[in-house]
Amino acid sequence: MKSHETIVVIGAGHAGGRAVEIMRKEGFGGRIVLIGEETYLPYERPPLSKEVLASNADPLGCVFYDESFYSTNDIELVLGNKVIALDTGKRLVKIEGKSSIEYSKLLLTTGARARELNIPGNELSNIFTLRTIDDVLKLRPLLKPNVKVVLVGGGFIGLEVAASASQLGCEVTVLEAEKRLLSRGVPEQVANYIAQVHETNGVKLLLGTGISKFAGADTGAVTTAICDDGFEIEADVVVVGIGAIPNSEIAQAAGIACDNGILVDEYGRTSDPNVFAAGDVTNQYNALLKKRMRLESWDNAEKQSVVAAKTMCGFKHEAGVIPWFWTDQFNVNLQVLGYQPNGDQTIVRGRPEEGRFCVLTLASNRLVGAALVNSGIERRPILNLMEGGKEFDATILADTDVKLRSLMTR
Secondary structure, three states: OOOEEEEEEEEHHHHHHHHHHHHHHHOOOOEEHHHOOOOOEEEOHHHHHHHHHOOOOOHHHHHHHHHHHHOOOOEEEEEOOEEEEEEOOOOOEEOOOOOOOEOEEEEEEEOOOEEEOOOOOOOOOOOEEOOOOOHHHHHHHHOOOOOOEEEEOOOOHHHEEEHHHHOOEEEEEEEEEOOOOOOOOOOOHHHHHHHHHHHHOOEEEEEEEOEEEEEOOOEEEEEEEEEEEOEEOOOOEEEEOOEEEEOOHHHOOOOOOOOOOOEEEEOEOOOOEEEEOOOOOEEEEEEEOOOEEEOOOOHHHHHHHHHHHHHHHHOOOOOOOEEEEEEEEEEEEEEEOHHHHOOOOOEEEEEEEOOOOEEEEEEEEEEEEEEEEEEEEHHHHHHHHHHHOOEOOOOHHOOOOOOHHHHHHH
């Protein structure tokens, strides 16, 4: 497929890296330019807070392909460079300190950035967020036995870092403003189980506890985290994990429709017919869940990038609509499917005390969400049941003698 078109991709993370790969596989023969602020080749982020942090694994092991892949496939890399503006009328990408690049089609995979705390003392050293390879390279050397680590935020990233730091011998405390962990992501039964796992492994959990300020030593390093109620916690290192903000500013400034991310349809198309978007930066309507969602996950970056890339190459391709997340903490693998708040009934399948169970969420007797604790083998049948849209009797779903695979034929 020869072409005189130029496709520019802004954002050289997971979604951007996968998109340019798919474009070439689909036969696009025009110019492809991949622009990224980081100096690293496109890479996956999930291992950073897990094996890279906990086991001193090489973070470059997260990279998709080496540089020869991009040169062989005639993909121009413009890394370590920041895009400062878009001119959608002239179809120009303006890069700081460099000449503008003209595009025929543009793909925005700018991702999201870690949300930071705006409280007194936040300027002290040894206060981190964890989002990039550079973040983990700065944090990892400080995580040594007996180092006091405070995690602000009891979501997935905070708990993954807490588990990694604990396994490295650190004294770990997690502060969570809500009354339980993972309040937006999983049912209460699963959150309670995860809390028990952390406490069993020596992590101290302070729930319903907010942070008001940090105090430090004359060296400028943090020494104390001060809670809303005045309680003080010694801290050699602080890691803040309180969510992420979509990097949609350049799109919004260019007049592209945004609302908690860049608004896209099921094919990754934005309000501008020549501009597409994929990954953490997007807010996409989910037909199954009947709502718009901005998803921050490996699965979403993987699927959306493929859809957008194929659409840009002239092929219509829809991705699966059921969200999927996973996390590994200590000896627990937790996988989450669907969207729990959509439900009106919760079922426990299996025995939590045995460390292997599922919590299923129903809405009008249809399966809309699932949290799988050390039960990854059930992911595919549960996904099939969700996609099938059938109604189920709760007692049948809870009966472990009934194989979930068998329910699709009933």
